[in-house]
Each structure stands twice: as structure tokens, then as C-alpha cells.
Amino acid sequence: MSQAAPSNQTKRWQEIDARHHLHPFTTHADLAEKGARVITRAEGVYLYDSEGKRLIDGMAGLWCVQVGYGREELAEAGYKALKELPYYNAFFQTTTPYVAELSEKLAEVTPKGIDRFFFANSGSEGNDSAVKAIRYFWNLEGKPSKKIFIARKKAYHGVTMAAASLSGLTSMHPQADLPLPGFVHVDCPDWFAEGGDMTPEEYGLKTAKSLEDKILELGAENVAAFVAEPVQGAGGLIIPPKGYWEEIQRICRKYDILLHVDEVICGFGRTGNWFGSDTFGIEPDMINMAKGLSSGYQPIAALGFGERVGNTLFNSPQEWSHGFTYSGHPVCAAVALANLELIQREKLVEKAGGDTGAYFQKKLAELADHPLVGETRGVGMLGAIELVQDKAARAKFPGDMDVGGQCRNHCFREGLIMRAIGDTMVLSPPLVISQAEIDELFELARRCIDLTAKDLGVL
Ligand code: PXG
Numbered sequence: 001m002s003q004a005a006p007s008n009q010t011k012r013w014q015e016i017d018a019r020h021h022l023h024p025f026t027t028h029a030d031l032a033e034k035g036a037r038v039i040t041r042a043e044g045v046y047l048y049d050s051e052g053k054r055l056i057d058g059m060a061g062l063w064c065v066q067v068g069y070g071r072e073e074l075a076e077a078g079y080k081a082l083k084e085l086p087y088y089n090a091f092f093q094t095t096t097p098y099v100a101e102l103s104e105k106l107a108e109v110t111p112k113g114i115d116r117f118f119f120a121n122s123g124s125e126g127n128d129s130a131v132k133a134i135r136y137f138w139n140l141e142g143k144p145s146k147k148i149f150i151a152r153k154k155a156y157h158g159v160t161m162a163a164a165s166l167s168g169l170t171s172m173h174p175q176a177d178l179p180l181p182g183f184v185h186v187d188c189p190d191w192f193a194e195g196g197d198m199t200p201e202e203y204g205l206k207t208a209k210s211l212e213d214k215i216l217e218l219g220a221e222n223v224a225a226f227v228a229e230p231v232q233g234a235g236g237l238i239i240p241p242k243g244y245w246e247e248i249q250r251i252c253r254k255y256d257i258l259l260h261v262d263e264v265i266c267g268f269g270r271t272g273n274w275f276g277s278d279t280f281g282i283e284p285d286m287i288n289m290a291k292g293l294s295s296g297y298q299p300i301a302a303l304g305f306g307e308r309v310g311n312t313l314f315n316s317p318q319e320w321s322h323g324f325t326y327s328g329h330p331v332c333a334a335v336a337l338a339n340l341e342l343i344q345r346e347k348l349v350e351k352a353g354g355d356t357g358a359y360f361q362k363k364l365a366e367l368a369d370h371p372l373v374g375e376t377r378g379v380g381m382l383g384a385i386e387l388v389q390d391k392a393a394r395a396k397f398p399g400d401m402d403v404g405g406q407c408r409n410h411c412f413r414e415g416l417i418m419r420a421i422g423d424t425m426v427l428s429p430p431l432v433i434s435q436a437e438i439d440e441l442f443e444l445a446r447r448c449i450d451l452t453a454k455d456l457g458v459l
Helices: 008-020 028-034 072-084 097-110 123-140 161-166 200-218 242-256 276-282 307-315 330-345 348-353 355-369 403-414 436-457
Strands: 037-041 046-049 054-057 115-119 146-154 184-185 225-230 256-264 285-288 301-305 373-379 382-387 418-421 424-427
Touching: 008 184, 008 301, 008 403, 037 123, 054 436, 072 330, 097 115, 097 330, 115 123, 115 307, 115 373, 123 161, 123 225, 123 256, 123 285, 123 307, 146 200, 161 184, 200 225, 200 242, 200 418, 225 242, 301 307, 330 348, 348 355, 355 373, 355 382, 382 403, 382 436, 403 418, 403 424, 403 436, 424 436
Parallel strands: 146 184, 146 225, 225 256, 256 285
Antiparallel strands: 037 046, 046 054, 115 301, 285 301, 373 382, 382 424, 418 424
């Protein structure tokens, strides 16, 4: 489809951006050639670019804008805090009403037992903080040999040194010589890609066993924690089969390995409950939260502690040598609190686990009959569509064809933001999306999969 030439204003932004801005996860030679897409405003579930083109945001930004764009209450909460107390810190026995109130609210909504919170500015910082807190915990407990972190292949836990070491997306490692020592990875329950002839449940148990095997190989006395997302997000929306999490939990308890659950994507209604831990029956020792905590309106993350780790850290006679200038920033805390109140008032979690989620899942499942679609899968307000060469054999296209990228490009042209993770198309829309908007989203998704199939000669 031909595109009109961009306006001079857009061209100027593209030029200065290409010259001066190093983007995350971007190949700059490509970007300079094509020119960045410039997003200028957003409202509800829609984004608008600098040419006035409207896109329905099937990804809620980067899996985070639970309440949709343009919510007055959040803007006002931020403005009020900016006027009253634009900054003060939580170091050296100080607090602010904003962070105290937010902590109490988090204790109310987080899984049972998670009661105390440390604040950071991003999911990555939350996970790096978790690694330090867990090592400190075992040192205080008199078990300093418990140092190794076990995470999973295809996990995404962020980009700072420890968070990237926890991540199991191996393409993230070589540029910075990662993972650091003390970080290892076990299999993940990616049945669609790797389950072969097993049932999903059998494959789930097999991959859970890889955790037990690894603990036995390393010696439980050397293992600090197992770290995992309830549903793996950036690794391809890998939804664990029944029985997987029960088995993981049994193994962690048996060998006294802490369970740190990364709720950065799954938290705040995304899977149909407040937390992924609620959906999958997980009883975490610690959780990490970001994204939906403020619906992305402000950068804020929270590390939640259960009783065991919390008691030890709180009762320690030493100070914890850790914290950021902006830990519990008043403006971020004010906006996060307003966001959580809005989620409660509009019953967005109940909707994601009820009517909205059910309708989203129904429309997603309807795509499974498409000749290019090998499987659809989803939970709550998360959905994945596998584009395959051979439906029956679950055989993927050769990676260099970048079929997912082709589909994503059609989506942009047609006015839909859908993420391509390899050839897995992923959706994670704002929780406020209406049924009519869900209809529009899936109409566009089907059209773009059709266009991709036509390019490939399948349709
Ligand atoms: N944990 C999980 C589970 C995440 O998904 C992080 C930690 C790191 O959060 P920060 O705030 O440091 O980015 C994430 C982030 C994608 C994509 O394209 C996913 C994330 C970030 C950017 C892009 O899927 N997840």
C-alpha cells in the first residue's frame, strides 16, 4: 500500500531523532533509513501519529496501559503531587503520604502474605533489587552458600545486569558478556514450539522436572531462588499447562528455594485476576511489579515481600544498603495510587476475568480456523496467534522469512498495533477496551493475517 509523503514537521522529528536518539531494541541503520513512527497523542485505546493516522493499540503500549489513555484522574493526581511535593525521598527514616498510602493499597490487592514493598523505577530495577534482597536474606539467615538464581529459557526479566542475567532470551546476552556468574536457566513450558508428541500437561511436568534436576545438580545448599513470570510475556506468551505451577511450587518448597514471581506483565488484572499468582495458584515469597502499577503513566515499580523474607529484612539490625533517589517518588506514587483506585472503581480486574476477558478470548479463538494459524492461546486479556507453515505438524516458517514481521507491518499500515515475537503475534490491549473495540481489533487482525497469507501464496 502506498503511503503519502510525511509532512515537514514529521520529517524534522524523524531527522533529529535519527541523529541524536539511541533507541531501545532498535537497529539504527534501519531506523535512519525508514524514519521513526512519531506518536503524538492517545485517547482511550487509540494512538495517533504525527500524520494524524489512528491506530488501535492492541498492546496497551508495552503491555502496561491497563486503564487506557487520557484518564483525567491520573493526570490530576500527578499535577496535584507536582504542586504539593514534586520530590522528596524515602531515605534515612523519611516518608511521604503518597508512598505510605500506595504501600497500604498494594498490601490490600497483592496476593496473600505479600505485605511490604520496596519501590524502584522500572521492572528491571525491581528484579535487580530482588536479586540483592534475596542474597542479603540468605546471608542474614546464616546460609551464605545459597547464591545461585535459576530462571527459565525465553524468560524476560529486564535489561539491567542482573535482570538481563535472569532473562533467558539468549540474544540479549553476548553484547554485554552475560549472564553473570550465578545465573542459570532451565526449560520453560513452551509446548507449542517444543512439546513434540507429548500432551501440554506432560510437557509441563517434564519442564518442571528440569528445575528439580538443576537443583540436584547444583546442590540445594547453593541455590537461592527460582525466578519466573506466571505467563512468559516477551518470550512468546507461553501459558503454562495445568499442573506446571503446582509442581514448581512443590519443588521450591521441598528444597527450600525461594520463589520470586515476576508479575511485571501479569499483574493488575492482565490474566483476569489481580495477579498472575492468583490465576495460577502460586504462593510467592516475593513478587515484582511495574507496568500496570501506574498503567505506564509514570515510571514506578514495586518489589513485594512475603512474610518470610519480609520479617528477616525488617528485623535486621543492619540497614539495607540499597535504594534509588526516586524510590517511592511522590508523583509516581500519587499516580499509581490513583490508577489502582480507578482499576477498583471501574472493576477492571473483574471485567478482565469476566465479560471483557471472555469476549476477547472468544474472538481470539475464532482465528484458529485460519489456514496460516497453528494455534491461538490466551488467558484474561492476553492472546497469542501462532503463524505456521504447517498447521497439523505445528511447523514454523524459516526464521529468515520473518513472517511475523510481515504481518506486523500490515498491521501498522491497517491501523492496528500487534506485537510480533518471531512468528507469534501477541495481543495485550488496555483492560478498558469495549466489545465494539474488540470487534474492530480482531477484524483488523484477521485482515492482516489474510494479507500476510496472500503474500505467502497461502490464500
Ligand atoms: N519483567 C518482565 C516480566 C517484563 O515483561 C521487565 C521485567 C522489565 O521492565 P522494565 O520496566 O525495566 O522494562 C519486563 C519488561 C516487549 C517488551 O516487547 C517487554 C518488556 C519491555 C519492553 C518490551 O515484549 N517487558
